[in-house]
Amino acid sequence: MQRMGMMIGIKPEKIEEYKRLHAxxxxxxxAQIKRSNIRNYSIFLREPENILFGYWEYHGSDFAADMAExxxxxxxxxxxxxxxxCQEPLATRNEGDQWSMMEQVFLME
Incomplete structure (x- = not known):
């Protein structure tokens, strides 16, 4: 299992719509997220910076193939x-990415 974090901006005028969609x-x-071997998926919002933080646990063996599916x-x-x-991708994201992936630097279990 691999823990994965990611960030993206959100347009302030779209926050309520984004919350409504996800509710x-x-x-x-x-179902597709589960078929792609993702579990414990959460999205957090930080205001007033208007940043979304996503977290999931990947339980597969070929992340690129699962994301392509x-x-x-x-x-x-x-x-x-x-x-x-609703989203504002970060300027520093990798080419072709919507969300910016993050490096895990600490874990306490």
Whole structure:
């Protein structure tokens, strides 16, 4: 299992919409996340900086393939047409990434 963290900005005028969307996340999208070997997925909001922090635990063996499968899922792509306009990717993100992945530097179990 690999713990993974990521960050992205959120447009202030889209915060309520983003919260509403995630309060009613589509079952098909949640099922795809599970099929992509992701568990314990959480998104946190930090205001007034308007930063989203995402955390999940990846239980697969080929992260790139699982993410490609998710990106090819039509329902997930439809979901992203609603959520992506709410977000402001960080300028320092890797090319092609929406969210910026983070390095884990500490863990206490």
């Amino acid at each position: 009613n996340a589509w079952p098909e999208v949640l 998710m990106a090819n899922d039509p329902k997930t792509r439809d979901w992203w047409t609603l959520t992506d306009p």
